[in-house]
Amino acid sequence: MEKVTLFWFRRDLRLEDNMGLYYAYTQDSNVLPLFIFDTEILEKLEDVRDARVTFIHDQIVRLHEELKGFGSSLVVKKGTPIDVFRQLLEDYEIQAVYTNRDYEPYAKERDIAVGDLLKSHEIELLDFKDQVIFEKDEITTDAGAFYKVYTPYSKQWLAKYASLSFSPVTLDKRKNAFFQTKPLPVPSLSDLGFEKSDLYMPPLQVDKSLIRTYDKTRNFPASNGTSRLGIHLRFGTISIRILAQEASQLNDTYLNELIWREFYMCILYHKPEVVDNAFKPAYDRIPWRNNADDFELWCAGKTGYPMVDAGMRELNATGYMHNRVRMVTASFLTKHLLIDWRWGEAFFAKKLLDFELASNNGGWQWAAGTGTDAQPYFRIFNPESQMEKFDKEKKYIKKWVPEYGTSSYPTPMVDHKFARERALETYKNALERT
Template sequence: MTFSTDQPIALCWLRRDLRLDDNAALYHALKSGHPVLAVFIFDRIILDPLSDRHDRRVAFIHQQIHALQDQLTQLGSTLLVYYGEPLPIWKQIMQAMPLAGVYTNADYETYAKERDQQVQQLLAEQGIGFHAYKDQTIFDTDEVLTDAKKPYSVFGAYQRKWKANLTDFYVRSYPTQNYFNSFYKTAAQAIPSLASMKFKPVNESFPATQVSDQLLEHYAKNRDKPALEGTTQLSIHLRFGTISIRQLVRQAQAHSERFLTELIWRDFYFQILDHFPHVEHKPFRPNYEAVPWLNREEDIERWQQGMTGYPLVDAGMRQLNQVGWMHNRARLNAASFCIKHLLIDWRIGEAYFAQKLRDYDLAANNGNWQWVAGSGNDASPFFRVFNPVSQAKTFDPKEAYIREWIPEYGTPDYPKPMIEHTFARQRAIDTYRKALNRT
């Protein structure tokens, strides 16, 4: 990237908010009184460790970056796209143009918080302001606290306070489009190709960025049936900010209370990660560290490949491996089977999902894995072990989901159950009970 200018610029640093409409940071940048440029960094600290060079997330981001570039080009401006490590890139940017300020949306992951602190410090050395806004969530950090001003760790109580605090103000869109004439006018700049970053394109399309009111009207009754298209599939868009959470909450308020609850779970896990960053590597409840996992290589392999002999689990794992997404009911069963039936450390399962999910989000993935493991805040009790056979009968009674993902189901090629359910259930309960000193 060789772009430079002598004019003071307000830079809007896009990260998990890859859209121009209803974007808090962009709105404030555009109203700052300075010409605005948007910038995106393909961060090598995140990209280099990815083992799959066909990574869907990278391909998705790259596609969105091109879409943003098209929009900005039509407005007579450009997106500045860099590839490298953020700190040296910011040094480069500071040499290329005088900065009137940097505007960005807050990120709650530990790595991102540390990165932002370093960039903020670097900018401060030259008297440049770093302005971070809430955009990913409806409420963040200390906006939903108990009466004793402590973060919530129980979802039900959090949800009640969340709803009590909600006013129209929190779901109002930022009308960025009214200020688009504040973009700095310049020729479109080049975007690094996927190949130059050693990634390959993926030959598939991604879900639409909107959901119909009709799907939401039926969401509560259909959301648990994996054979139906009963959920929104918006998770990748929520992950990368190609849709606004405020817009979606307004739609939820109008059409589905149940859907709104799921969006509140999302806020809940963000605030858990923000307040209790230790959950990234350790159980929320420290005593759960004592569970003696078996972590057998062969078991891990069979679970990952969808060869456990339990069709709901296997269908889910194969869906994950093939398309990078898994229905929530299957996620629950696959995670429970991994942790409880096979006594595999939840962190191993969590890491596998992190590698494969196109909607991978640290807060949601970690929160849900810890919920299933029992080690999380407000988690499922340790003695709850999903029965993948009765779960399949209840939620996929015609076996349509199972047959969709396991072509050899019902033939001798499909494996027998790798472990007997009653035995595995009792073993899990006994193991947890002993580790936790419960009678």
Template sequence: MKEKINIMWFRRDLRIADNHAFFRSLSSKYSVLPIFIFDSQILNDLDDDDARLGFILGEVNKLKKEFEENNSTFWIYHGKPLNAFKRLLVEFDIDTIYANRDYEPYALERDQRIAEFLAEEKVKLETLKDQLIFDQNDILKKDGKPYTVFTPYSRRWLEKFQNLKLENYPSKELLVNLFKSPPLKTYHLRDLGFRPGNYPIPKNKISRTIIEEYEEKRDFPGIDATSRLGIHLRFGAISIRKLTKQASKYSSIFLNELIWRNFYMDILWHFPHVEKESFKKEYDRIPWINSEKDFQKWCDGNTGYPLVDAGMRQLNQTGFMHNRVRMVTASFLCKHLLIDWRWGEAYFAEKLLDYELASNNGGWQWAAGSGCDAAPYFRIFNPTLQAQKFDPEFKYIKKWIPEFGTDKYPKPIVEHKFARERAIKTYKIALER
């Protein structure tokens, strides 16, 4: 007779402490087998040296080690999630599978398929809120519709947050309830058909100093004053509740960035069409130039605009780009070069260690003017003035462009005044049709 168990399906929540679904599973009446699935449908779209996979595998192996120290193991599978559950059902009598919610369109479709399959097998799939403070229909207008403008959304978010008692889920104290098992196979990148990327991974540490000084220093890329916690939030290696508590104590501006993240997740949840289309659909009428030659110069950091080029080179070499510079580079691609925001979004998705669909999509649509809460299309960053204001001593620019100030550095590929007027005219004609 097969042993009856529950399963904890780790996804974007690669930690033991303060893990909502893990805590609920360990509090149930059956022992818990933790699992992780390297989804081949996701892996097939990655380059074979994608550093994010190295990060995920590192976090998975940390969990595996801790589970094995508690006389359990981490069941790790490589393939299609549905096939993983079919195999598990052969080996175990499963009562409930616990997982934390994911809001991206592919994840929602995957979870729906798996829930339907499991229901036929009389197995429950229970998903819980973990990677956001508020999700789904937690923040709505009085008429029950979702917010599409950030400022009133953030006001409502803060109102609800002030009356919220943030729970801590002490999952670590319940590891005794793990399913007892000898160690299983440890995966390496080569087992998944990958080789390690060489980007440095920032530490998983909440710095009170960085949070406190965030407002003062956040716009200056030459200063190392950002938290670099994006990748840890993306894959749940850090608790959003813990980080939000710290932010609410020490910096309303840092907290505001976390609210933006929540806002874009809500937009993706309520308006899934934004994944591939403009939020404001009339912006899909813009006749982009889409010069492949100009796009390549932008990708390589050879546009002749130093702040843009420094940002792109930082991205290509480290998998990270300063947030102020992300806005400038995105605006430059869409407005100065009239290249479809989806091209830039896809490039960032490929390169950014902290890539998150909702925030990346929201940021690019903001820059293009097509988003739910975007600046008017006629507001166009001047990359030269942005450099003068936020990198006045050229610290950031010189770090990433060694040939800056020499004959080897290229001339601008487009003149700013001409590009600005062309963009405004192009947008105006398209939007007034």
């Protein structure tokens, strides 16, 4: 059997500035890259044209081509990670397995199981920090606890970041450390049980001029004012270190958005129970209405509130929703309709190209008032005033709700003033219960 050191790609689908890959490449020879289409994840997807699977498959094909330039290839497998590694142990004499850390609950369980299997064969699983600037307990209070509020976390993050020096790590082709092999086969989408999606995939492009003006443009959904790099951060086709370095030089507001991402990852790492429960336990007492008919109107973008409807239709058609509109639609579902934030979170998880568990969970709990936000529960967005403030000329509305202003557009499904008062009373009563 061939002796190899495996590098296991997961949320880091790039060769540039990839920490785990760099350490495998510089410290070992015969590095053979690996990617697993995890059936534990694939089998939970409902749409055979899930755009995220198409995106990942496209990136795997790209990596496969890039590795040819090193005289190597990419081992691509489909199955549960534990079963795939059992087979790899029969196919190769594995010296070590390198990978980058993931902080989601399923990923941590998966890595423990794979690590135990490898350990039983006296093989080490070496993992590295790659998808964040700071992880785990690197940003803590003076008492050593993790931060539960964003503002003090961000101040500590920025102070620590200012002391860092950074240069991207690269692979030296002269070292010739990759396992030399003919190109290995890459399964097709149909082999995986999927079909190609025709949704638009945002290109990997760091638009410096856009980032430079991000604080002025980011709130207006009709303009091209956001970077659309979320999917690339989610699957690691861009280095967070390179992007943060650009942001730190160009726009503090954009950098703050990257810090929010790490804050929510920190919350998820330290409190994985937030996946199923409110960050603030008392808020699990809220008696949600959970009206299924109301939920369907919200999902379809037929609420009678143009900003909400435009956002939901944009999401359904493109797999994307503008950040400002995400807040408005989430607030409407949880506060106006009193529908459990978990319903909305699950719908976004199915639809968003840039779905990331930590950020999706954190954003929904923020909107519902159940999360880390220091503000009390009584923040309730007015969808009409949000439209007047951020889409005054109705360009965004008219793009996604062409029947707006005609007799075919529905009247609001609930009165704003009534819904606001009902939400305040419902939250107040629930939180006062002992």
